[in-house]
Amino acid sequence: MEFGLATESFPIEYRKPMGVCAPAPQEIDLVNIIQQLHQHLDPRTVFACFGKIMGQHLPLYGVRLDYKDYHFHWGSQKGYAIEQHLTIADSQFTVNYNLKAPLVPSQTQKLNQLQSLVLQPLFNAIQYREMSLQAMYDALTQLGNRHYYQESLKKEIARAQRHNSDLSLIALDLDNFKQLNDDHGHPLGDKALIEFARMLNSTIRDTDQAFRIGGDEFTLLIQANAEDATILCQRVLDAVATHQYLDNYQVRTSMGISQWRANDSEQTFYQRADNALYLAKAAGGQCYRIHSGLSG
The missing domain is CATH 3.30.450 (Beta-Lactamase)
Structure with a gap:
């Protein structure tokens, strides 16, 4: 040496x-x-x-x-x-x-x-x-990656069970992201993902966690019940609408919310959020839905 x-x-x-x-x-x-x-x-x-x-x-x-x-x-x-x-x-x-x-x-x-x-x-x-x-961490957005999400989910579920506290999961993605890539190219699509990730980090609380689990798919782990999670969802919608770069290219997001239940597995917990996200997409996007049927 x-x-x-x-x-x-x-x-x-x-x-x-x-x-x-x-x-x-x-x-x-x-x-x-x-x-x-x-x-x-x-x-x-x-x-x-x-x-x-x-x-x-x-x-x-x-x-x-x-x-x-x-x-x-x-x-x-x-x-x-x-x-x-x-x-x-x-x-x-x-x-x-x-x-x-x-x-x-x-x-x-x-x-x-x-x-x-x-x-x-x-x-x-x-x-x-x-x-x-x-x-x-995801190399593009610097958010937690899929592996980190899975590890964090286990820890948050264990914490919620130990303290009998609330935990919600928000599944979200970008509306018409494929069209954005087709119209403007992948470099601009990557830039949109980076700006979206930064917006998420600036919007969530210190106790919340944001992850990019693949493509334009993101998740948020929220130490709150589903009703309180809707407040964060609305903040995200407002932040996207007023973000200069995202708004310039009409980047929007849809979200699905599920609240942890005692009989949930990690898979069913996520699946219920993903099903709620599908309902938000079916409603026209740029909105959120809770798996229980309550909507925003």
């Missing part, structure tokens, strides 16, 4: 404590350190482990690391600062150390030795996290 390294140092209110002796240097057990770092798959846990290890061998107040949209930190930001720019697998990392005292050459060597050990397990943990997210 090759690392590129550039270092900049500057003081931050550095004051050497009076009457405090530097701790005796500890032997570095490389095997133990590597084992500690590689036993975790959560990036923040890996970095916290790294900070703790660095603090055992160096006069360290804290350390920060920035990579892409990730910002890790351990300890406090005070003392003498060192900033380093590192490269692994063509990826750039910036590491900031806050020290109790400037490093002597032997400590600088130790720092370089230790930090070379953390980047690979941290990089691996970040890649694992990103691959896990890719497995759960």
Whole structure:
């Protein structure tokens, strides 16, 4: 593994404590350190482990690391600062150390030795996290995908049963989406799906979940009864009608609602919502229906 390294140092209110002796240097057990770092798959846990290890061998107040949209930190930001720019697998990392005292050459060597050990397990943990997210989220719309929907549905049903609380499922799709693709092409159809997904995310509550389960098919899991779910459906209809891009291409949606029943399976729960969606389509679209027969 090759690392590129550039270092900049500057003081931050550095004051050497009076009457405090530097701790005796500890032997570095490389095997133990590597084992500690590689036993975790959560990036923040890996970095916290790294900070703790660095603090055992160096006069360290804290350390920060920035990579892409990730910002890790351990300890406090005070003392003498060192900033380093590192490269692994063509990826750039910036590491900031806050020290109790400037490093002597032997400590600088130790720092370089230790930090070379953390980047690979941290990089691996970040890649694992990103691959896990890719497995759960739809690449086009960034909503949860079909697999994530199925897993979330199981958890929400278990929660509703455990707490005897309400749960509703909304099945929805875009009206005349095939015609939109035929008339304007698939790139515009993809753009419509992206804008529709963004609209859903901005309309639902924090406790609600939105998924794209295929094509122009979406689902919403709502912690509410069916009557309350109709309020959300109406908000979605209003949001679509006033969305500049969607309205410009006459993108509309139909929705079907089902409320969880004690004798429901995951399949029957969804099927009742899908049947209600079919009724909304049969009524001309751009509306919602509840499986119980109540309409909006």
